[in-house]
Amino acid sequence: MESGLSSLLSVSIDFETSHLYFPRIIHWIMAGLFAVILVTKVAPFLVAVKRGERTLPIVGEPMDGWRFFGTLALIVAYFYLMTVVGDMFPYTGYGFLFVSMAFVLLMSLMYMHEWTKKSLTIVVVNAVVAPSLAWFVLAKLFTITLP
Structure with a gap:
């Protein structure tokens, strides 16, 4: 019983890849937030541009x-x-x-x-x-x- 409990409480760390754990989580969170922005902001804007209600902000404007x-x-x-x-x-x-x-x-x-x-x-x-x-x-x- 003792060896089963000690193996359950032991932690092993792979130091060659452990530093990549949190950056992967952050990348997936950022990708998810980017997808949310695309769906909630960009898609409706492009639909409004297609209907002619809005215009693209850069096209047709003079450049300094x-x-x-x-x-x-x-x-x-x-x-x-x-x-x-x-x-x-x-x-x-x-x-x-x-x-x-x-x-x-x-x-x-x-x-x-x-x-x-x-x-x-x-x-x-x-x-x-x-x-x-x-x-x-x-x-x-x-x-x-x-x-």
Whole structure:
């Protein structure tokens, strides 16, 4: 009787695959939620488009090419320059800090419609304060290594 009870209470873990247990559960939950969204939101929207009650949001609208391609170029430059600048100041997070400041400034200037002294001041202060605060919290308080 003793060996039967001890085998029932013993646990064996396969360490080669045990780390995949929870990600599989999360993947199935996310797939189920995606299916629910498709059924409850996308399908009725497409039916309304087919009946002519609604239109597709992107088709037929003018595109702001300068902002679209400028955003793509800035994102590519941001990730490239973060490692380049980070290699100049290794293990300090200055690559993240300096490049994020420039990125936030340029993105804000690109999407700003009216260039007034007040709005430019707000953009410059935001471009300095927001990345500095994020850098301080991540790099100094939580000691997370940044590029």
